[in-house]
Amino acid sequence: MPSGFLMAEGYPIVADGLPAVFKAAMRRLAASVSIVVAQGNDGPVGIAATSVTSLTMDPPALLVCVNRSASLHATLVPTAPLSINLLSRDQADVAGAFGGGVAQSERFGMGQWQSNETGLPELAGAQANLHCVIDAMLAYGTHSIVIARVLQARVGEGIAPLIYQDGGFL
Numbered sequence: 001m002p003s004g005f006l007m008a009e010g011y012p013i014v015a016d017g018l019p020a021v022f023k024a025a026m027r028r029l030a031a032s033v034s035i036v037v038a039q040g041n042d043g044p045v046g047i048a049a050t051s052v053t054s055l056t057m058d059p060p061a062l063l064v065c066v067n068r069s070a071s072l073h074a075t076l077v078p079t080a081p082l083s084i085n086l087l088s089r090d091q092a093d094v095a096g097a098f099g100g101g102v103a104q105s106e107r108f109g110m111g112q113w114q115s116n117e118t119g120l121p122e123l124a125g126a127q128a129n130l131h132c133v134i135d136a137m138l139a140y141g142t143h144s145i146v147i148a149r150v151l152q153a154r155v156g157e158g159i160a161p162l163i164y165q166d167g168g169f170l
Contacts, residue, residue, distance in 0.1 A: 030165040032127075037083040037120050038075035044083075044146045045120050046107055047072045048099035050164050051143075052084060060150035062132060065143045071104050073144065080097040080134050081149050083120040087162040092169045094123065095162060105157055117152065127161050129154045 004117050031050035038045055043096035051154040062084060087095055087138040096102075097110040133150035139145075163170040 027166045030163050030170065033087045033162045033164050033169070035085040035087065035094065035098050035123060036066070036072060037085070037122075038080055039120060040071075040075050043071050043104070044069060044108060045075050045104060046098050046121075048095045049052040053084075054110060057148060061135065062130065062148045064146040064148055066146060067143050068139070069142070076134060076144065076146055078134050078136065078138060079144075080117040081120055081148075082130075082134060083116060083118070083122050084130040084148065085123040086130075088125055088127050088156065088159040089122070089162050091125065091162055093122070095164070095169065102124055122154075125156065127156050129157070130155075 014103050029070050032052075034049050034052040035046050036049050036052065045068070049064060049066070049071050051059045053063050055061040055063040064082075064084070066076060091111060094111040102110065102141050108121055111125040114124060116122045116129065116131050119132055120131075122131075128149075131152040134146055136147040137144050138147075
């Protein structure tokens with residue numbers, strides 16, 4: 001093995017120090033914040049996510065990356081419905097709660113939530129609310145890549161997204 005490289009089990013060779021530099025680089029990547037919600041055994045489960053992006057227009061689909069250690073992950077299976085809520089700038093408290101600042105059982109007490117057509121909560125005042133169904137999942141490293149087909153979308157008034165960068169909201 002070349003000097004200065006590491007071999008992670010089942011993964012390509014990674015240069016020494018790359019994970020720390022990569023983390024620092026990704027902290028500089030500004031991203032909008034979303035709340036991703038699925039149905040758990042005891043009710044809805046949600047997490048804050050910055051790894052939500054459009055995938056295709058035909059069919060309308062999103063790509064969502066979820067850490068396999070996240071509370072939401074166990075609820076993610078093909079054909080399961082998802083509620084994806086793109087947060088507004090004034091919803092940083094909701095993002096903080098769903099980012100781990102509040103116990104899962106108390107998270108839906110933050111913000112104003114209402115049931116959508118699938119029975120999942122959607123956040124009032126969000127930039128947009130997307131009702132989706134999981135079409136496919138792919139495991140990669142510590143995460144699962146979820147392909148979610150959009151069934152319905154609602155767009156809020158004005159454009160003022162909540163942006164996360166370098167450990168804080170902009």
